[in-house]
Amino acid sequence: MSSERRYTPTHEWIQSLGNPSLMRIGITDFAQKEITDVVFVELPKIGKKVPQGAEAAIIESVKAAFSIYAPMGGEVVAVNSAIESNPALVNSDPYGAGWIFELRVDDPAQWNSLLDEKGYQALLVSGTGGGH
Amino acid sequence: MALPLVPYHIKRQARMTDFHGYLLPLSFSSILEEAKAVREAAGLFDISHMGHFLVKGPGARQAINRLITSDLEAVPLGKSLYGLLPNDSGGTVDDLILASSGEEELHIIVNAGNREEDFAWIRSHLPPSLALLDLSIDQIALALQGPASQRIVSLLSRGFETMGRREVRFSTDSWERIWVSRTGYTGEDGWEFFGPAEAILPIYRTLSEKGPDLGLVQAGLGARDLLRLEMAYPLYGQELTPEKTAFDAGLDFAVNLRKASFLGKEQMLEKREDPERERLTGFVLTERGIPRTHCPVIDPSTGRQVGEVTSGGHSPRVGGGFGLAYIDPSFFNEFMKGKEAGIEIHGKIHRARFSSRPFVPGGLTKK
Numbered sequence: 001m002s003s004e005r006r007y008t009p010t011h012e013w014i015q016s017l018g019n020p021s022l023m024r025i026g027i028t029d030f031a032q033k034e035i036t037d038v039v040f041v042e043l044p045k046i047g048k049k050v051p052q053g054a055e056a057a058i059i060e061s062v063k064a065a066f067s068i069y070a071p072m073g074g075e076v077v078a079v080n081s082a083i084e085s086n087p088a089l090v091n092s093d094p095y096g097a098g099w100i101f102e103l104r105v106d107d108p109a110q111w112n113s114l115l116d117e118k119g120y121q122a123l124l125v126s127g128t129g130g131g132h
Numbered sequence: 133m134a135l136p137l138v139p140y141h142i143k144r145q146a147r148m149t150d151f152h153g154y155l156l157p158l159s160f161s162s163i164l165e166e167a168k169a170v171r172e173a174a175g176l177f178d179i180s181h182m183g184h185f186l187v188k189g190p191g192a193r194q195a196i197n198r199l200i201t202s203d204l205e206a207v208p209l210g211k212s213l214y215g216l217l218p219n220d221s222g223g224t225v226d227d228l229i230l231a232s233s234g235e236e237e238l239h240i241i242v243n244a245g246n247r248e249e250d251f252a253w254i255r256s257h258l259p260p261s262l263a264l265l266d267l268s269i270d271q272i273a274l275a276l277q278g279p280a281s282q283r284i285v286s287l288l289s290r291g292f293e294t295m296g297r298r299e300v301r302f303s304t305d306s307w308e309r310i311w312v313s314r315t316g317y318t319g320e321d322g323w324e325f326f327g328p329a330e331a332i333l334p335i336y337r338t339l340s341e342k343g344p345d346l347g348l349v350q351a352g353l354g355a356r357d358l359l360r361l362e363m364a365y366p367l368y369g370q371e372l373t374p375e376k377t378a379f380d381a382g383l384d385f386a387v388n389l390r391k392a393s394f395l396g397k398e399q400m401l402e403k404r405e406d407p408e409r410e411r412l413t414g415f416v417l418t419e420r421g422i423p424r425t426h427c428p429v430i431d432p433s434t435g436r437q438v439g440e441v442t443s444g445g446h447s448p449r450v451g452g453g454f455g456l457a458y459i460d461p462s463f464f465n466e467f468m469k470g471k472e473a474g475i476e477i478h479g480k481i482h483r484a485r486f487s488s489r490p491f492v493p494g495g496l497t498k499k
């Protein structure tokens with residue numbers, strides 16, 4: 001089991017739930033600040049298959065709509081219904097109660113294509129992040 | 133372009149955004165929290181991007197009056213006036229706030245994105261005997277807005293709290309060229325300040341240091357746009373364009389047809405008679421979704437596009453998604469009588485119904 005979080009250049013995070021094929025996904029603290037007040041989240045349907053990098057959810061904020069891309073390919077096995085009734089959780093607790101969906105991943109090796117904490121922080125410093 | 137207060141906003145960790153080439157605070161904490169604070173207490177906005185012109189010389193007021201839809205001659209010295217600057221086909225160059233600072237002196241506040249075009253347009257229509265100055269460079273402009281504004285403005289100890297609605301004062305002492313008015317763009321009571329950075333900075337400091345004790349928060353463009361949209365105030369580039377007239381945008385109150393003629397008047401009247409002209413309409417979504425600028429408006433019974441959203445957003449006060457749209461006259465009447473429209477958002481149709489404007493009562497409409 002690994003509690004390490006990995007990241008995408010489009011500011012999603014992904015973390016194992018104690019099983020290398022079961023992953024939880026959300027957006028980073030940087031992303032929630034960029035997005036501003038989240039008004040609602042269009043969650044994917046359970047059972048939906050998403051390839052790595054495909055749009056999996058849409059976050060609507062006061063400012064604009066933002067696509068949330070799957071950091072790894074897989075099947076959606078859970079969604080966070082708490083953020084449907086309280087979307088502000090995405091802003092207030094992006095790594096905890098504000099998670100978005102869970103995937104059973106197809107190919108655990110895709111993990112290696114993601115940014116680690118150091119790599120993601122370096123991306124923020126260089127300001128070359130895209131997507132949001 | 134760097135505006136004078138940018139370092140102060142960055143120090144407060146504001147989320148900054150580009151607006152017509154100006155770096156401005158989008159929000160300091162939360163857009164929704166800031167908007168709420170303005171409706172319930174007060175917010176301080178940096179509006180230094182707004183353009184500020186001075187017209188000087190004999191007949192300045194009469195010359196500008198020939199270019200705008202409203203009547204400067206009907207406004208006493210010391211009162212501000214809202215008006216539009218039509219182009220020669222009856223469309224709109226910009227919308228403006230004007231006030232005379234003397235018999236031969238007139239100040240004009242214009243939109244940031246139109247500053248250069250407005251300047252060129254006005255200059256080309258003024259006699260050479262009149263001077264037109266752009267006072268925008270190194271200017272700080274502030275908007276203090278909200279029901280607590282009167283108590284907060286008294287912190288400045290300048291007597292501004294006794295000003296009447298739409299009153300403008302021009303400082304005659306060391307604060308030369310300062311515009312102070314009891315005006316705003318939020319539907320709430322409030323004051324606006326325009327002037328050289330060194331003159332307005334002490335006002336900013338006093339308000340931002342002492343204001344919070346009276347409920348003042350710093351507010352950004354996100355809240356400003358939401359508040360103006362809740363009041364259905366037009367924004368140039370969205371509701372007002374070079375093609376749209378004041379009549380199209382529902383700004384008939386800002387057009388004085390009895391005053392001496394103004395440039396573009398005949399063309400505006402001609403456009404008003406066009407049976408095909410689109411009408412600006414307020415709508416609210418009856419299901420979850422947030423309409424945005426350019427979303428198509430669909431007639432659900434034919435599937436045909438009958439309009440386009442000019443401004444949209446989400447407001448807890450309105451109760452969800454809402455906005456303004458230009459709608460074909462064929463559909464407009466049915467829509468007003470209660471027929472549902474569809475707003476296409478991310479390829480999906482969301483149901484919407486007509487809403488009167490403003491969408492929420494502001495502090496000024498309640499009185």
